[in-house]
Amino acid sequence: MLCCGIKLKRRGNAEKSSNSNKPKDAADEAGDSSAAIADPFVKEMLDAHNRFRAHHQTPALAYSPELTKGAQKWAEEIAARDRLDHDPECQGNMVGENVAMKYSSAHTNFPGTSFVDSWYSEAAEYKFDGTEDQIEHGHFTQVVWKASKEAGFGRAVSKTNKVYVVGRYRPAGNYTGEFTRNVLPPADGKVLRPSADSTKIASTASPRVEPVIGPDDPADLLIETQTVTKTVGAKKIVSITETYRMQDGKTYTKTKETATTTGA
Numbered sequence: 569m570l571c572c573g574i575k576l577k578r579r580g581n582a583e584k585s586s587n588s589n590k591p592k593d594a595a596d597e598a599g600d601s602s603a604a605i606a607d608p609f610v611k612e613m614l615d616a617h618n619r620f621r622a623h624h625q626t627p628a629l630a631y632s633p634e635l636t637k638g639a640q641k642w643a644e645e646i647a648a649r650d651r652l653d654h655d656p657e658c659q660g661n662m663v664g665e666n667v668a669m670k671y672s673s674a675h676t677n678f679p680g681t682s683f684v685d686s687w688y689s690e691a692a693e694y695k696f697d698g699t700e701d702q703i704e705h706g707h708f709t710q711v712v713w714k715a716s717k718e719a720g721f722g723r724a725v726s727k728t729n730k731v732y733v734v735g736r737y738r739p740a741g742n743y744t745g746e747f748t749r750n751v752l753p754p755a756d757g758k759v760l761r762p763s764a765d766s767t768k769i770a771s772t773a774s775p776r777v778e779p780v781i782g783p784d785d786p787a788d789l790l791i792e793t794q795t796v797t798k799t800v801g802a803k804k805i806v807s808i809t810e811t812y813r814m815q816d817g818k819t820y821t822k823t824k825e826t827a828t829t830t831g832a
Contacts, residue, residue, distance in 0.1 A: 635720025713741025
C-alpha cells in the first residue's frame with residue numbers, strides 16, 4: 569500500500585488546517601452516511617473499518633464522497649499502470665492513504681472486508697505499551713487512527729485481472745509522536761483475528777506481477793503487495809512487503825525499505 573500508512577511530522581498549523589475540513593460530528597454522521605452509499609463495495613470497506621474502530625474504542629469514520637472520488641481516480645490510475653504506487657499528492661493534502669493489490673486466477677470479486685482484514689491483521693504484532701511510531705504496522709494504525717474522521721474508498725481491476733484498492737482518510741493518521749493517543753487497545757484487551765478465509769487468495773496459475781523484491785524461488789507466485797511511505801525530516805522512506813505463494817500452497821513475505829532525500 570502506498571501513500572498509505574504515511575508517517576508524518578506536524579508543521580505549523582497543519583493539524584488545525586486539516587481539521588477545518590472534517591465533519592462537525594463524524595461519529596454521529598457515520599451511520600447515516602454509510603447507509604446512503606450507493607456502491608456496495610465502498611460500504612463494505614467503511615463498515616469493516618468501523619467495526620474494527622469500535623473494537624479499539626475509537627469513533628466511527630464518516631463517509632466522504634470527495635475522498636471516495638479521489639480514491640477511485642487513483643485506483644484506476646494504478647490499475648492502468650498495473651503497478652501498486654502511492655499518490656504523491658496525498659501527503660501535501662494532509663490525506664492518509666492505504667493501498668493494496670490482490671489477484672486470483674478464479675475471480676476479481678474480493679469483498680471489501682478482505683482488504684480491510686488484511687490491513688487490520690498487522691494489529692497482531694502491534695505493541696500497545698506506549699511504543700511510538702510503529703510505522704511497520706502503518707496499515708492497521710491508519711484503519712483505527714482516532715483523529716481520522718472521514719474516509720473514502722476506490723476499486724479498479726487491471727487488464728491482467730489484478731484488483732487495486734485505495735483507502736483515503738482525513739485527517740491523515742500515522743503522525744510521528746502521536747501513535748499512543750491515536751491507536752487505542754481493544755477494550756477487552758484482545759486483538760481481533762480475521763479468519764483465514766477472509767484474507768487468503770485462492771490462486772493457481774496466473775500472469776506474473778513484476779515484483780520489486782523478488783521471490784525465493786522463481787516458481788513462487790506474487791499474490792499481494794503492500795507499501796507504506798513515511799516521512800522523517802527530509803527523508804522519504806518506502807517500505808514494500810510482498811507476499812508469495814509456494815507450489816505447496818504455503819505463503820511467505822519479504823520486506824524491503826528504501827530511503828530518499830526529498831527536495832534534493
